[in-house]
Amino acid sequence: MYRRRHNITARIFDRQIHTPPPGTSVHRARRFYENIVPSSTIYDVECPDHSFRKFTEDGKYLISFSRNHQELIVYRPTWLSFSCKQEDCDSQDLPQKAKKFESFFTQLYSVPLASANELICKDFFLYAESNQFGLFATSTAQIYDAPATGGAIQGVPSIEKITFHLLRLEDGVVLDERVFCNDYINLAHSMGVFIFDDLLAIVSLRYQRIHILQIRDSGSLVDLRAIGEFCREDDELFLNSSTQASADKRGPQHLLSNNIVNVPRTEQPAQESPFLSGIKQRLLSFIVRGIQNEEKDETLRIQTLKKKFYFHFQDYVDLIIWKVQFLDRHHLLIKFGSVDGAVSRNADSHPAFFAVYNMESTEIIAFYQMSSEELYLLFEQYCDHFHIPSKSSPYMNFISSHSNNIHALEQLKSSKNKATSFPLFIKKVLVSLPFNCQSQSPSPYFDQSLFRFDEKLISAADRHRQSTDHPIKFILRRPPHTLKFKIKPGPEAGVTDCRTKRISSFLFHPILPLALSVQQTLFLQPAVVNIHFRR
Amino acid sequence: MGSWSVGNWPSFDPHNFSQLRPNDPSSKKTPITYHPTHDRTLPPPDQIISSEAKNILLRQFYQRGDEKLRPKRAAPENLAPEQECKHPRASVALSSEPPK
Numbered sequence: 001m002y003r004r005r006h007n008i009t010a011r012i013f014d015r016q017i018h019t020p021p022p023g024t025s026v027h028r029a030r031r032f033y034e035n036i037v038p039s040s041t042i043y044d045v046e047c048p049d050h051s052f053r054k055f056t057e058d059g060k061y062l063i064s065f066s067r068n069h070q071e072l073i074v075y076r077p078t079w080l081s082f083s084c085k086q087e088d089c090d091s092q093d094l095p096q097k098a099k100k101f102e103s104f105f106t107q108l109y110s111v112p113l114a115s116a117n118e119l120i121c122k123d124f125f126l127y128a129e130s131n132q133f134g135l136f137a138t139s140t141a142q143i144y145d146a147p148a149t150g151g152a153i154q155g156v157p158s159i160e161k162i163t164f165h166l167l168r169l170e171d172g173v174v175l176d177e178r179v180f181c182n183d184y185i186n187l188a189h190s191m192g193v194f195i196f197d198d199l200l201a202i203v204s205l206r207y208q209r210i211h212i213l214q215i216r217d218s219g220s221l222v223d224l225r226a227i228g229e230f231c232r233e234d235d236e237l238f239l240n241s242s243t244q245a246s247a248d249k250r251g252p253q254h255l256l257s258n259n260i261v262n263v264p265r266t267e268q269p270a271q272e273s274p275f276l277s278g279i280k281q282r283l284l285s286f287i288v289r290g291i292q293n294e295e296k297d298e299t300l301r302i303q304t305l306k307k308k309f310y311f312h313f314q315d316y317v318d319l320i321i322w323k324v325q326f327l328d329r330h331h332l333l334i335k336f337g338s339v340d341g342a343v344s345r346n347a348d349s350h351p352a353f354f355a356v357y358n359m360e361s362t363e364i365i366a367f368y369q370m371s372s373e374e375l376y377l378l379f380e381q382y383c384d385h386f387h388i389p390s391k392s393s394p395y396m397n398f399i400s401s402h403s404n405n406i407h408a409l410e411q412l413k414s415s416k417n418k419a420t421s422f423p424l425f426i427k428k429v430l431v432s433l434p435f436n437c438q439s440q441s442p443s444p445y446f447d448q449s450l451f452r453f454d455e456k457l458i459s460a461a462d463r464h465r466q467s468t469d470h471p472i473k474f475i476l477r478r479p480p481h482t483l484k485f486k487i488k489p490g491p492e493a494g495v496t497d498c499r500t501k502r503i504s505s506f507l508f509h510p511i512l513p514l515a516l517s518v519q520q521t522l523f524l525q526p527a528v529v530n531i532h533f534r535r
Numbered sequence: 536m537g538s539w540s541v542g543n544w545p546s547f548d549p550h551n552f553s554q555l556r557p558n559d560p561s562s563k564k565t566p567i568t569y570h571p572t573h574d575r576t577l578p579p580p581d582q583i584i585s586s587e588a589k590n591i592l593l594r595q596f597y598q599r600g601d602e603k604l605r606p607k608r609a610a611p612e613n614l615a616p617e618q619e620c621k622h623p624r625a626s627v628a629l630s631s632e633p634p635k
Contacts, residue, residue, distance in 0.1 A: 293603060293605070365593075366599060378595055382591060
């Protein structure tokens with residue numbers, strides 16, 4: 001009877017003689033992280049006053065921004081180089097000169113990205129791993145009551161200039177830029193942009209367009225298509241030529257109503273175009289066909305259509321694109337909702353819909369309401385396919401979700417059983433769709449099958465959390481169920497002033513047993529940075 | 536391969552393994568030839584095996600979309616159809632309409 005041994009030397013010997021079951025080589029390799037844990041902490045490290053954003057997914061760079069949000073500083077994670085000549089080294093404490101930020105991180109370069117009136121959006125960072133390119137965003141100030149000119153939606157604020165910078169992270173050279181003027185793109189937590197391999201989808205909320213760009217190996221950003229008003233690349237040309245022809249026939253008094261597509265952007269559009277074009281047309285026709293097919297009987301069919309579709313026609317027409325993600329290279333998952341919900345903080349109370357759109361055939365494949373049971377079942381079973389797998393970084397596919405991890409699934413099922421209302425529960429779960437790109441840390445310490453930890457205090461999702469004084473415990477899932485390490489943000493002695501609210505964020509290196517915890521107050525005091533590492 | 540002759544296993548082509556030189560030069564066994572007596576297991580001549588381009592999630596979406604859009608000939612099946620076509624209730628509250 002073979003008993004699994006916990007000693008690391010024994011495990012290395014076992015690895016020499018036992019092959020893992022098929023398809024589990026990554027899981028087997030990850031088990032070594034049970035033995036190699038970041039158990040030592042250097043409290044309140046003296047470090048440059050930057051806001052540290054995250055480690056890149058391959059662990060090669062640490063991205064941080066200067067406090068004035070104008071410069072990008074990139075570090076290379078390294079390790080301590082400190083040797084101990086005495087006999088009993090493990091009990092020795094680290095010398096003071098080793099307990100520095102510079103022992104673990106080497107600054108590579110500092111690049112000014114934002115010019116005078118612009119600020120770097122410090123929540124925004126996307127990484128194209130295959131080429132080691134980073135995408136950053138700078139923007140000017142937001143204008144709240146912008147007039148709806150040039151095809152813009154009323155009610156969405158406007159930003160005078162948003163610039164996306166594509167940088168080669170090896171040396172900090174800016175390779176390309178893409179500017180959006182008088183537009184609004186949701187930059188917080190990279191919500192308005194999704195990257196998949198070399199494709200970028202940028203949602204312009206104000207003009208209701210999804211821009212698909214490709215990142216070439218040379219570093220240039222190439223426009224592929226703009227979905228919204230027009231679905232295919234030559235739609236605009238076709239519509240322009242046809243309205244031109246019909247206008248010429250009817251005479252000049254009808255010129256204004258028919259020539260809406262020819263009106264240049266600076267003029268006020270006088271009237272709405274008589275027909276819906278682009279993705280809205282595809283969406284509405286899909287809904288109509290679906291409702292039509294429900295009823296066999298002709299008269300019943302017309303009644304159902306009236307009740308379900310025509311009565312709410314204007315609501316459907318007023319739907320706008322909120323958020324987008326790729327499902328694969330040709331398919332997008334689009335979230336539609338009302339204008340009010342797009343900019344409000346509490347989007348849960350506004351109705352929302354999901355649609356799957358095929359970019360190549362320009363067809364809508366599926367349409368679901370927010371509390372759709374069918375969509376929830378698909379999400380429960382195939383959650384990993386919503387977190388789209390990327391070819392360039394295979395270990396990104398092993399981030400724990402309820403589709404690939406039994407413990408996460410049990411947690412989901414228990415909250416499903418506890419929920420009082422199933423549609424409300426579905427809404428709560430589906431609100432995270434479409435997912436924010438690259439928002440989860442691939443660190444093995446967040447693997448639910450290895451460690452158990454308090455999800456409210458720390459998790460793979462990179463967002464700020466309420467800070468506690470107690471250290472966060474990481475306990476082994478498998479026997480012997482021992483406490484392996486603790487992460488304590490903040491100073492070692494704890495915080496004396498309990499009144500001020502403190503938030504912490506955690507940056508885990510994806511491969512090395514290295515983590516940073518940053519605790520800050522809301523009053524722009526310098527943050528307390530701890531380094532957690534394995535001695 | 537030296538223990539090839541131990542098995543007595545047939546091959547469908549007698550020229551396979553003809554290059555084999557068994558360790559024991561005295562045994563001059565050529566494999567027994569086997570030809571199938573039926574063609575039930577033959578693949579169709581135009582069969583091409585390739586992997587599905589769409590991942591399983593997209594296949595599910597397409598399948599359900601096709602089911603919804605395909606005109607029904609028999610009585611409507613219980614696909615829980617009403618759920619997908621629910622309209623936003625936040626817009627207008629209509630008291631006569633039964634909640635679905």
